[in-house]
Amino acid sequence: MARGPDPEASLAETALAFRSWLAERHDEFAPYREEYAEELAREVERYRPFQRLLWDEGWTKLGWSPELGGLGGSSMHRSVVAEEIAASGCVNPEILAAIEIVAPMLVRFAPHLAAKHVPAGMRGDEIWCQGFSEPDAGSDLGSLRTRAIPDEGGFRINGQKMWSSNGAVSSWSCVLARTGDPDSGYRGLTMFWVDLSSPGVRVVPTELGSGRSDTAEIFLDDVFVPNTHVVGEVGQGWTAVMHLLQFERGAYAWERQATMHTQLTELLTDHGQSLGPQSDETAGNAYLALFALRSQVRDTIERLSIGEELGPEISVDKILMSTAEQTTTESARKLLYPRLELADTSDEYAQLWRRRWAYSRITTIYGGAIEVQRDLVSERLLGLPRGR
Numbered sequence: 001m002a003r004g005p006d007p008e009a010s011l012a013e014t015a016l017a018f019r020s021w022l023a024e025r026h027d028e029f030a031p032y033r034e035e036y037a038e039e040l041a042r043e044v045e046r047y048r049p050f051q052r053l054l055w056d057e058g059w060t061k062l063g064w065s066p067e068l069g070g071l072g073g074s075s076m077h078r079s080v081v082a083e084e085i086a087a088s089g090c091v092n093p094e095i096l097a098a099i100e101i102v103a104p105m106l107v108r109f110a111p112h113l114a115a116k117h118v119p120a121g122m123r124g125d126e127i128w129c130q131g132f133s134e135p136d137a138g139s140d141l142g143s144l145r146t147r148a149i150p151d152e153g154g155f156r157i158n159g160q161k162m163w164s165s166n167g168a169v170s171s172w173s174c175v176l177a178r179t180g181d182p183d184s185g186y187r188g189l190t191m192f193w194v195d196l197s198s199p200g201v202r203v204v205p206t207e208l209g210s211g212r213s214d215t216a217e218i219f220l221d222d223v224f225v226p227n228t229h230v231v232g233e234v235g236q237g238w239t240a241v242m243h244l245l246q247f248e249r250g251a252y253a254w255e256r257q258a259t260m261h262t263q264l265t266e267l268l269t270d271h272g273q274s275l276g277p278q279s280d281e282t283a284g285n286a287y288l289a290l291f292a293l294r295s296q297v298r299d300t301i302e303r304l305s306i307g308e309e310l311g312p313e314i315s316v317d318k319i320l321m322s323t324a325e326q327t328t329t330e331s332a333r334k335l336l337y338p339r340l341e342l343a344d345t346s347d348e349y350a351q352l353w354r355r356r357w358a359y360s361r362i363t364t365i366y367g368g369a370i371e372v373q374r375d376l377v378s379e380r381l382l383g384l385p386r387g388r
């Protein structure tokens with residue numbers, strides 16, 4: 001029976017060992033069981049010690065190779081860790097989730113960068129963001145205009161990125177830029193690993209409806225990026241971004257379903273007495289959406305853990321994740337009715353679900369709009385004719 005992180009241990013043994021590790025620190029971890037609505041930078045600082053401890057004690061070293069500072073084993077071990085964190089009521093640090101999305105791309109396409117940055121990112125010493133979307137290129141990413149032109153020993157990048165999650169607090173960004181002809185579409189793109197403290201980088205936080213600046217615009221004005229910071233080959237940017245999106249659309253959903261499951265169960269356990277007459281059906285719908293997501297994503301993370309490349313089927317995960325997120329928060333709205341709509345700020349629990357409800361609205365946009373994901377499923381998985 002494993003007592004600490006053990007790459008040889010089964011997933012069930014890892015879950016048990018980690019659960020008791022969390023339980024032993026139940027009181028100490030009380031601050032990590034609180035969800036805060038404060039500014040992004042303060043939230044990052046609040047959860048960073050937790051992220052650091054998870055790394056230093058070896059739990060999030062599972063599934064990474066020794067070259068990356070890891071212990072070996074399977075990434076499924078880390079999925080178990082993420083699920084147990086959620087089940088304990090603790091918050092999975094969002095900046096850790098962001099690293100989990102980007103790191104596999106570095107490992108596959110730029111091992112020399114991964115060796116340096118994955119340990120720092122996993123430990124919370126570095127924060128990374130994705131610089132793909134632009135004012136005129138979101139769903140149609142292949143039309144992006146940020147340009148990278150060869151210069152001695154590297155490239156000069158000019159352009160504008162927007163909606164970069166965690167951009168305002170990040171030190172590094174993977175930036176997708178055009179190295180081919182202006183009309184080269186997705187074939188003329190290259191991925192760069194950009195130091196956001198480089199001369200010519202300007203990061204402008206974007207205030208969202210929540211009042212928080214969770215995303216940012218990144219302006220790149222003649223920014224020099226050395227050849228060693230090209231991720232993969234020149235012109236291989238589309239392959240790199242598609243690799244990354246498997247983790248954004250699939251693996252990220254694993255942690256989300258675990259978190260939503262805990263939140264819903266807590267709502268029913270703590271507030272069940274006062275819930276309205278339709279509560280069984282409403283809660284049932286949410287559980288159904290969560291279990292559908294869990295079943296799909298369980299398969300996805302297993303396939304990703306053995307290095308399989310997933311195709312358009314990953315869009316199913318993204319659709320199920322957005323649907324589950326919105327069904328869960330909409331169910332909470334109905335269950336708590338009319339507190340979500342009408343309660344004042346003294347009702348902290350209603351405020352919490354109000355924030356979660358608002359957050360769930362964006363899940364059908366980030367990582368690829370749901371309408372586009374549905375088109376991908378209908379055309380590329382089901383072979384239906386193009387609608388337009």
Ligand SMILES: Cc1cc2nc3c(=O)[nH]c(=O)nc-3n(C[C@H](O)[C@H](O)[C@H](O)COP(=O)(O)OP(=O)(O)OC[C@H]3O[C@@H](n4cnc5c(N)ncnc54)[C@H](O)[C@@H]3O)c2cc1C
Nearest residue numbers: 130131132133137138139163164165365366367368369371
């Ligand atoms: C909170 C948040 C965080 C984000 N984080 C990041 C990040 O970290 N890094 C990053 O690079 N980007 C990020 N994004 C950007 C996100 O990926 C894009 O917003 C998304 O891909 C949609 O692109 P768009 O905003 O340009 O909308 P558009 O592409 O203009 O689409 C608008 C709407 O048009 C419809 N539509 C467009 N094309 C099609 C089509 N082919 N078929 C059917 N319908 C279509 C859809 O309904 C879509 O919702 C984030 C966005 C948000 C809101």
